[in-house]
Amino acid sequence: YPNSETAKDYYRSSSDFVGGFSDPAALAHDFQSSLISLAWSNYDDFNSRSAGQESLQYNFYHDTCPKAEKIVKEIIRQVYNVRPDLGPALIRLLFHDCFIKGCDASILLDGTEGMESEKDTPPNETLKGFEVIDIIKEEVENVCPGTVSCADIIVLAAREALLQAGGPYYPVTTGRRDSMISYAQLAMYQLPSPYGDLDDVLASFSARGFDERETVNLLGAHSIGIIHCKSFHSRLYNFSGTNKPDPSLDPGFLDTLRSRCGNISSHLLTAPSASPSPSPAPSPCRSSFKSPQSPIEEPGVAMDHKGTRREFGTSYFRSLLQGRGILYADQQLMSREETRNWVRAYAWDAVLFRKDFSDAMMKLSNLNVLTAPDGQIRRNCSKVA
Numbered sequence: 001y002p003n004s005e006t007a008k009d010y011y012r013s014s015s016d017f018v019g020g021f022s023d024p025a026a027l028a029h030d031f032q033s034s035l036i037s038l039a040w041s042n043y044d045d046f047n048s049r050s051a052g053q054e055s056l057q058y059n060f061y062h063d064t065c066p067k068a069e070k071i072v073k074e075i076i077r078q079v080y081n082v083r084p085d086l087g088p089a090l091i092r093l094l095f096h097d098c099f100i101k102g103c104d105a106s107i108l109l110d111g112t113e114g115m116e117s118e119k120d121t122p123p124n125e126t127l128k129g130f131e132v133i134d135i136i137k138e139e140v141e142n143v144c145p146g147t148v149s150c151a152d153i154i155v156l157a158a159r160e161a162l163l164q165a166g167g168p169y170y171p172v173t174t175g176r177r178d179s180m181i182s183y184a185q186l187a188m189y190q191l192p193s194p195y196g197d198l199d200d201v202l203a204s205f206s207a208r209g210f211d212e213r214e215t216v217n218l219l220g221a222h223s224i225g226i227i228h229c230k231s232f233h234s235r236l237y238n239f240s241g242t243n244k245p246d247p248s249l250d251p252g253f254l255d256t257l258r259s260r261c262g263n264i265s266s267h268l269l270t271a272p273s274a275s276p277s278p279s280p281a282p283s284p285c286r287s288s289f290k291s292p293q294s295p296i297e298e299p300g301v302a303m304d305h306k307g308t309r310r311e312f313g314t315s316y317f318r319s320l321l322q323g324r325g326i327l328y329a330d331q332q333l334m335s336r337e338e339t340r341n342w343v344r345a346y347a348w349d350a351v352l353f354r355k356d357f358s359d360a361m362m363k364l365s366n367l368n369v370l371t372a373p374d375g376q377i378r379r380n381c382s383k384v385a
């Protein structure tokens, strides 16, 4: 474990998985605080704390590390200039961290003897951006050692990355602490599969407190970034073992996807490693952000496959209306009236989409956080302190 059979399951089957603030400068502090308290009153159910437990706060590092948020912002801007592909990757990193035991940086821990790493499971094998978190952490440790959690860095980095990609700004609270455990088994089975049907997707989001509207909204993150062909390949040639393409795919779009991906051979559908490794070798994807080309050489398509816009926006929803969702799970949003109505609403109302996306990202960033006295502040994000 992780073995190639479970990898095939993630890529091939469906059943195992259960308006915005456009100008940051214009946001007055008290407006932010009232939004945050409103947010908290809604999310307390998912973040139950016991007596004596600290809560997240706006600008938690104000006294202990006043430069922390500025450092994150600066580094993300610099990275985005040379590697814009890492912007979407950081947003996905937040999603994959927060969905597994909450926003506790469990995703960043390397495997050790006796502990598998979330990073080494099939749903996470194409995650990128780890090196960006490491660079930020190093810089922050230089100015205030042992103070800022890796979990907060992921949340702050995703917020800045979204802004760089043309998305909305939203206030985030800080004060999260880091987990001491990586939850590889949970990552394997609880991250939603690209082949999940609507029931699977809604169940997975609802278990974390997101309703249908929020689920449809968050999937709008798929307006940016790339998808590798193996995440949807069986839709093109052999959907659910039928030896035929997925009937829900628009025929013209099927041709487009086939021409981008070719009939890739089955080796791409298996996991890279079938043997457990106590201390995995560093992946080439994590070595440097300086190289302009994608470090992953597998074929893929841009989420915005028409190539007309590089930015975060509502094109994703209009594609779904045309039967042009790239992932099966994406297109499934059109299969039932409630979710279809939200797809329609967001397709034509960018302001509503951005506003809801800001709210949903705030909620995602606050899922099941660890706060003092629980958890710890890691010195190196990939190792328990």
Ligand code: HEM
Pocket (backbone or CB within 6 Å): 085, 088, 089, 091, 092, 095, 126, 127, 128, 192, 193, 194, 195, 196, 201, 218, 219, 221, 222, 224, 225, 226, 227, 228, 229, 231, 300, 327, 329
């Ligand atoms: C049903 C839920 C979801 C499924 C099944 C899913 C699945 C996937 C898959 C298979 C990819 C392509 C990975 C690759 O081929 O490299 C991807 C990419 C991405 N996902 Fe999701 N995702 C879901 C929800 C979300 C959510 C809620 C967010 C954020 C709020 C998100 C953000 C992204 C981003 C930004 C990318 C592009 C990453 C990049 O370019 O490196 N996804 N997703």
Ligand SMILES: [Ca+2]
Pocket (backbone or CB within 6 Å): 096, 097, 098, 099, 100, 101, 102, 103, 104, 105, 106, 107
């Ligand atoms: Ca986590």
